[in-house]
Amino acid sequence: MNMLLTLTIILSAIPVLVYMTYILAAITSKPKQYPPLKSLPKISIVIPAYNEEEVIEDRINNLAEIYPIDKMEIIVSNDGSVDNTEEIARSVLKKHSIEGKVLTHDRSGVNKAINRGINETSQDLVIITGSDGLFDKDTIPNLLGVLLSSDDIGAVSGDLVPVAKGESIFSNSEAAYRSIYGKICTWESNVHSTYCFNGPVVAFKKEASSSLNTRRGADDASMALSVIKKGYRCQYVPSAKFYEYVPDKFHEQRRQKIRRATRLLEATFFNRNVLSTNCGRFRTVVFPLRLMMLFLVPTLVFLSIVLWMAYLFTVNPIYSMVILLAIVLSVAFGSIRTNILSSFLIYQAYLFLGLFNMLRDVHVWEPTERIKI
Template sequence: MITLYLVTLAISFIPVVVYTIYVVAAITSRTSFPRSLELFPPVSIVIPAYNEEKVIESRLQNLSSAYPLELMEIIVSNDGSTDDTEQIAKDSMKQFSLHGMVITHERSGVNKAINRGIDHTTNEIVVITGADGLFDENTISDLMGVLTSSDDIGAVSGDMITYAEGDTLFSKSESAYRSIYGRICTWESNVHSTYCFNGAVVAFKKKASSSLNTRRGADDASMALSVIRNGYKCKYVPSAKFYELVPHEFSEQRRQKIRRATRLLEATICNRDVFSPKYGKFGMIIYPLRFLMFAVVPATFFLSLILWTLVLGSISLLYGPAFIGLIILLVLSGNIRANMLSSFIIYQGYLLVGLFNMLRDVHIWEPNKRTGI
């Protein structure tokens, strides 16, 4: 009994310590505001797109007012869409006086679509964004304000603001998750760099980046890690907003989150050699903590729940089921009001499934249901 209790405490210690560090970091993180630009640099904007006929026109219209037209090049990288994405994108480019092109290629996944889009860009600074969301009028300029503020900054990412068509446990869990996510990324940026970018709002200098692995790894994390490997820093810009519709149904959120968890884990584990003094505070502080968060905490968290159930059940037959009931109530409490405990438990589940899902090839993605933006 004593041995089981000590083992349970030891395993529980890992998630408690890791997330205590992150909570303290989020509370104490300081946000700095981007400098105002006197001269706006020319940028190329790459939009990987697959079956985006319901949203691509609105997205291009949004971009037409997000940055000076004469300084903006748009590359829509159409990844083998089977709907009217290509034609609608071409028509919208003309309608909104956007300079650039629509390139179409066989279905090969988001990473390759991004690589192909980048190959067609003509500017030194590239912005990667999604087709299913919106920038505000300051998003790109705020990204540029930080990206061009120092030669050692190679990439930047902005903040994602989510909204949903339904108010459910799963849409609320996303809201709670986002409430702390940006603060953690900001803290990491203050220490050195973050690689937990939001893929729908990323900007980078070509000289600082490398081509994405086309089969493994999330595009945003892989991009940031390549920049860090090349000796540059990656910064989070909370004022640069991207507004994205997120799933409110469990089946849709589960599919999206497991895919994202899998790809993020791939990027993290495949780049484990950055755990090195060679990469400064990122290699010795940020990466180890993220590795623990993604690859170790989910397994130890659920194992500790099983062990605590056994420990409490050995004291009284009622205590074990009562403990399980408490965990279920904590998860369901997120349906009443968004909170971090409910969101934490749900996302540990997604990460745990993502660990097993790494055995599958998930580089070809399916978009969420599109309803227009």
């Protein structure tokens, strides 16, 4: 066996082993069952917002319909919107007689907007949510039921349900990705904690939280990692749903996904000191696997493809072209039928591009198209 083939096999085996571990764990893990809340507590809800005039009214209406108005306050942290977000948000809060306020400040990014919102909250239980999606009636009770089930649980996150205007390879890949994402997070929660939260559906205890880095890292992952470093656990709640519009156009999804990948990579890298903390199997199992999944695997996937094509080219150039055609067809098939393979390749590309994007400052960005659900 020549050196090129040996190297190719070894490098190809690493991504396979990492993902086989996750797939096996996801298949065998089931969510823990928690007793329902006996009564609903008072909560604060923080909504970071930038140019959300199309959706902010529906968002606040949704919250008013699913949780007792006398048990919640809503803080809309208006991050320098140049449309009518502020006026609409104030009007809807007044219409429902909801306690809360709209904070307006210069454009500074979602992390700083969240910090400002949290600083204005009056309750010990805080929910962070997006302005461009909806909860169902069980979302908040299910989040709080898990959060309050144990003193050592400091934060929880729910499941993101993608809603698209139409079907495309990119909207289909999101559906396939989400089908396995939640199961992986459930397994990590069973081991100790997951930090791969869905930002628009997060709840936490203020005593367990810390201020977010305002320039680096995804708000949801950064918050979860800070909670874990303080000695608490972070749990995934698949029964708590957030319905979010996802772009079906390539340029929109590409921009959104690369930004999210970049900020997740940043949060992971800049919180790597979690490896020196005493947080049980999160430090010894979950975080090392995530480091490999996020940093090592995307690089090795594309390096392995190049090496396989180079090796097969030395055997027969036609074989190399067959491999390339098979990859293209696998990805293209995702526009016809949702499948894990096409989603895997697309998301490895997002992570790979995100690695290079970490060199840029992406803490402020333009949001994707807003659509009412």
